[in-house]
Amino acid sequence: METDSRIxxxxxxxxxxxxxxxxxxxxxxxxxxxxxxxxxxxNGSGKSTLAKLINALYIPSEGNVVVCGYNTKxxxxxxxxxxxxxxxxxxPDNQIVATVxxxxxxxxxxxxxxxxxxxxxxxxxxxxxVRMSKYADSAPHTLSGGQKQRVAIAGILAMxxxxxxxxxxxxxxxxxxxxxxxxTVRMLNRTKNITVLWITHFMEEAALADxxxxxxxxxxxxxxxxxEVFDRVEEMQEMxxxxxxxxxxxxxxxxxxxxxxxxxxxxxxxxxxxEKLLCPSKSVT
Amino acid sequence: MLKNIxxxxxxxxDSPVHRMDPRMKLVLTIIFIxxxxxxxxxxxxxxLLAFLVLACxxxxxxxxxxLKGLRPLRLIIIITFLLNLFFTSGEDVWVSVWVIRITRExxxxxxxxxxxxxxxxxGTSLLTLTTSPVALSDGIEMLLSPLKVIHFPAHxxxxxxxxxxxxxxxxxxxxxxxxxxxMARGADFESGNILARAKAxxxxxxxxxxxxxxxxxxxxxxxxxxxxxxxEGRTRLRVLKxxxxxxxxxxxxxxxxxxxxxxxxxxxxxxx
Numbered sequence: 001m002e003t004d005s006r007i008x009x010x011x012x013x014x015x016x017x018x019x020x021x022x023x024x025x026x027x028x029x030x031x032x033x034x035x036x037x038x039x040x041x042x043n044g045s046g047k048s049t050l051a052k053l054i055n056a057l058y059i060p061s062e063g064n065v066v067v068c069g070y071n072t073k074x075x076x077x078x079x080x081x082x083x084x085x086x087x088x089x090x091x092p093d094n095q096i097v098a099t100v101x102x103x104x105x106x107x108x109x110x111x112x113x114x115x116x117x118x119x120x121x122x123x124x125x126x127x128x129x130v131r132m133s134k135y136a137d138s139a140p141h142t143l144s145g146g147q148k149q150r151v152a153i154a155g156i157l158a159m160x161x162x163x164x165x166x167x168x169x170x171x172x173x174x175x176x177x178x179x180x181x182x183x184t185v186r187m188l189n190r191t192k193n194i195t196v197l198w199i200t201h202f203m204e205e206a207a208l209a210d211x212x213x214x215x216x217x218x219x220x221x222x223x224x225x226x227x228e229v230f231d232r233v234e235e236m237q238e239m240x241x242x243x244x245x246x247x248x249x250x251x252x253x254x255x256x257x258x259x260x261x262x263x264x265x266x267x268x269x270x271x272x273x274x275e276k277l278l279c280p281s282k283s284v285t
Numbered sequence: 286m287l288k289n290i291x292x293x294x295x296x297x298x299d300s301p302v303h304r305m306d307p308r309m310k311l312v313l314t315i316i317f318i319x320x321x322x323x324x325x326x327x328x329x330x331x332x333l334l335a336f337l338v339l340a341c342x343x344x345x346x347x348x349x350x351x352l353k354g355l356r357p358l359r360l361i362i363i364i365t366f367l368l369n370l371f372f373t374s375g376e377d378v379w380v381s382v383w384v385i386r387i388t389r390e391x392x393x394x395x396x397x398x399x400x401x402x403x404x405x406x407x408g409t410s411l412l413t414l415t416t417s418p419v420a421l422s423d424g425i426e427m428l429l430s431p432l433k434v435i436h437f438p439a440h441x442x443x444x445x446x447x448x449x450x451x452x453x454x455x456x457x458x459x460x461x462x463x464x465x466x467x468m469a470r471g472a473d474f475e476s477g478n479i480l481a482r483a484k485a486x487x488x489x490x491x492x493x494x495x496x497x498x499x500x501x502x503x504x505x506x507x508x509x510x511x512x513x514x515x516x517e518g519r520t521r522l523r524v525l526k527x528x529x530x531x532x533x534x535x536x537x538x539x540x541x542x543x544x545x546x547x548x549x550x551x552x553x554x555x556x557x
Contacts, residue, residue, distance in 0.1 A: 057506060057509065057510060079512050079514065082510055082511070082512050083512055086510070086511075087507075089503065089506070089507055091500075093500070094499075094503035094504050095503065095507035097447070097508060098447065099419055100419075102522070103522055106522035108511040108512055109520070110519050110522060111512040111513045111519060113519060113520050114520055116521065116522060116524060119520070120522075139454070141454040156511070
């Protein structure tokens with residue numbers, strides 16, 4: 001695995017052909033190796049454009065995008081970047097190429113020119129990492145949305161990437177499929193130390209990240225840990241973004257004079273803090 | 286209703302013929318076609334029939350499925366028969382009514398040429414019945430790959446076939462969905478004459494095409510992001526291997542060809 005799986009965006013702007021205003025303007029951010037960063041924003045905020053810039057599918061109009069030490073502007077390194085930074089797309093149907101699951105996982109390896117003998121164990125490992133081994137010989141159209149996304153993840157995993165970019169990978173799935181896919185990626189982030197850039201408009205998903213970037217109108221408005229970002233309830237609401245219900249509740253209670261600390265994201269957090277207030281002597285684990 | 290469409294006419298059972306290398310099956314089919322054209326008498330046809338029955342037996346495909354492939358071509362076969370029957374001149378006149386003369390020679394020739402069509406269709410059906418579409422596209426790619434030298438897009442062609450096969454179920458599902466959505470809004474796909482029904486398809490086809498193009502765009506991007514850059518330097522998971530069975534089949538078909546050539550030399554015109 002690559003040691004340098006850092007993503008660096010330096011004053012990046014991007015304008016689509018014939019678009020009157022830029023989709024992204026003067027974005028600067030960095031993602032550290034092994035970090036799980038969520039990018040939160042509503043439709044049309046420019047967050048998908050950001051994903052495609054990192055995968056060298058788009059080249060910035062201004063500024064530089066550096067992925068794993070490679071600048072996306074250099075044409076020679078495009079394939080090196082795409083091998084190291086795998087991308088999962090929104091529509092599970094539109095990213096599966098082959099008619100059999102294991103052949104789809106092989107697609108990236110075939111493109112890289114990996115020898116067949118080496119391919120077979122790598123496919124098996126990738127499928128077992130996403131717990132799809134028993135579907136190796138199935139046809140993709142017989143799988144559920146969550147399973148198809150896991151196959152897509154396996155396809156990337158087989159290429160041994162150091163970064164995974166998920167471009168609203170859960171947007172078209174049902175709640176259980178969303179859980180499946182998010183859990184799979186979080187597990188890969190922890191066990192294989194793969195850097196993750198998780199693009200989403202679900203704040204529940206962003207709440208699980210190490211760090212959150214909030215994008216609106218092509219600009220990064222807020223960034224920080226989920227607790228830091230979601231505590232700025234008014235700013236978030238101004239951008240028409242939700243905050244977790246418990247954070248919103250804690251904020252309202254605070255305004256009414258209840259001395260709750262910042263950083264409450266889940267029901268468990270809330271229970272803990274309220275218990276502390278009600279019986280300060282009892283130590284809560 | 287659209288779910289029941291099977292792809293092609295592939296008959297999924299296991300048999301030595303099913304396991305054969307698709308390249309070999311393609312080559313054998315071509316040799317078989319040549320053999321059919323070289324056959325000049327009904328004796329030759331008996332040999333061809335014997336071969337087809339044998340091949341059917343080995344491949345576990347019911348013989349009636351082979352004949353089923355003839356159905357779409359029945360009109361052409363009948364027309365061939367009738368044209369030859371009425372427009373062949375000969376001496377041994379059987380029936381002569383007004384301008385129509387049916388002769389013995391005409392009848393035999395009519396039978397001969399329509400049977401030739403039957404053999405051609407049955408032989409190629411055997412290929413598509415025993416070879417899955419994916420294997421077929423693999424075989425075509427491999428056989429055509431020497432033509433890459435003259436810039437023939439063999440890999441691209443096979444990739445297109447694979448993607449088409451992959452998206453057939455997806456697009457069928459989508460057609461079903463759009464159809465139901467339009468029917469819920471009062472669209473009528475079933476009544477009226479052929480023109481009215483064709484017109485009724487427009488609200489089905491337009492959204493289907495729009496979505497197919499969007500899918501194509503998405504897929505292209507997904508393929509690029511997984512380092513797809515054409516056939517150059519690409520390895521393959523699926524490999525084609527020729528086994529002893531393949532060479533045995535080749536030997537059998539070459540024997541058939543040899544016999545037919547001999548038949549052509551010694552029996553030419555005997556049954557004519």
